[in-house]
Amino acid sequence: MALKNEDKIQEGLGIHHTMSQTTDGQKVSQQLSEFQDLKQDPTAPKIAGYMLLKPIGQGAYAQVWEGIQIRTRKFVAVKIFIKKNGVHWFFLQREADRLLRLDKHPHIVSMLDADLAGEIPYYVMDLAQEGSLERFIQDRKMSGPDGVALEQSVTWLEEIAQALSYVHAKQMVHCDLKPANVLLDDEMHVRVADFGHSRILSESGSSLGTLFFMAPEQSIAPDPNQPLQPDVRWDIYAFGCTAYALLSGHVPHEEIGAQLEKTGDMGERLGIYRDSIRTQPVPELYLLTRGRVDRDLSAIIHKCMETDPAKRYQTSLAILKDLKNRREGRGVSPLSLNPGY
Numbered sequence: 001m002a003l004k005n006e007d008k009i010q011e012g013l014g015i016h017h018t019m020s021q022t023t024d025g026q027k028v029s030q031q032l033s034e035f036q037d038l039k040q041d042p043t044a045p046k047i048a049g050y051m052l053l054k055p056i057g058q059g060a061y062a063q064v065w066e067g068i069q070i071r072t073r074k075f076v077a078v079k080i081f082i083k084k085n086g087v088h089w090f091f092l093q094r095e096a097d098r099l100l101r102l103d104k105h106p107h108i109v110s111m112l113d114a115d116l117a118g119e120i121p122y123y124v125m126d127l128a129q130e131g132s133l134e135r136f137i138q139d140r141k142m143s144g145p146d147g148v149a150l151e152q153s154v155t156w157l158e159e160i161a162q163a164l165s166y167v168h169a170k171q172m173v174h175c176d177l178k179p180a181n182v183l184l185d186d187e188m189h190v191r192v193a194d195f196g197h198s199r200i201l202s203e204s205g206s207s208l209g210t211l212f213f214m215a216p217e218q219s220i221a222p223d224p225n226q227p228l229q230p231d232v233r234w235d236i237y238a239f240g241c242t243a244y245a246l247l248s249g250h251v252p253h254e255e256i257g258a259q260l261e262k263t264g265d266m267g268e269r270l271g272i273y274r275d276s277i278r279t280q281p282v283p284e285l286y287l288l289t290r291g292r293v294d295r296d297l298s299a300i301i302h303k304c305m306e307t308d309p310a311k312r313y314q315t316s317l318a319i320l321k322d323l324k325n326r327r328e329g330r331g332v333s334p335l336s337l338n339p340g341y
Contacts, residue, residue, distance in 0.1 A: 081121045098195035107163040109193045128183030159190035165316035171201045173230040176209040177238035199230040212251045213241045216277045221267040233309040240304025252282045296326040299334035
């Protein structure tokens with residue numbers, strides 16, 4: 001009887017049974033032990049509440065560091081603005097504002113924390129541990145066409161199109177979509193990033209992105225007397241170029257790279273770029289990849305890259321519809337008028 005009473009006492013105290021640790025608990029325990037070996041990079045600026053481990057990106061006005069949020073023990077990316085003045089300060093404020101507008105979409109980076117008024121302005125976002133799509137393009141260049149599986153690439157394209165559809169519904173244009181700005185999280189899902197050049201649709205003014213991914217009507221040198229009106233079809237063109245590079249390993253119109261390097265004048269460079277787009281069609285993906293990219297997918301990508309914006313897809317939702325049609329074995333709109341299709 002005494003033993004039975006003791007059992008009841010132990011059970012009441014919660015010590016009768018040994019509790020097994022949950023999977024999440026095991027991950028936390030592992031991280032806590034791992035963090036003991038991590039140290040702040042001696043060259044990194046000091047940001048209260050964060051340990052900066054290593055640089056993972058550098059731009060004209062900002063650095064991106066891999067770090068740990070000490071309070072939560074979570075790995076994060078910290079974007080630090082190194083020039084707190086003029087246009088750099090404007091880009092910082094605009095990018096932070098855009099990310100707040102785009103909060104909580106599964107395929108857009110999330111802003112977790114920010115201090116824009118401190119001595120070192122910064123904001124914190126999710127860490128995309130698998131890098132960007134840029135590395136898969138480089139891999140394909142080195143290893144040939146048999147890089148990442150075709151359907152994995154198509155899944156990423158669908159996720160990018162979903163993100164763009166959300167951005168456009170918020171009355172915004174990304175303006176600088178390219179493989180380097182499409183990140184992958186630890187589950188290999190897309191996170192579109194870098195909204196420093198993004199524009200509100202109602203705004204007018206100069207807008208530049210990145211050569212080889214800019215629509216011809218977007219690639220105009222800044223001129224206060226001739227402001228540009230943002231257009232979602234800029235992003236659709238850039239989506240096509242990003243897809244083309246991912247699927248082939250070749251950036252559209254890369255053959256003019258050497259010519260562009262010979263001039264330092266931005267207006268002249270943009271003129272050469274526009275002329276190339278309008279006079280030299282890129283090779284068809286179906287032929288360039290020797291059929292690895294099927295005709296339907298090739299047609300979808302090339303419709304995105306039409307030089308005349310009226311001939312492109314007019315919305316990201318239309319791209320998603322055709323990608324779904326292809327996946328389900330139905331016809332896609334760019335080929336619908338072809339005899340025998």
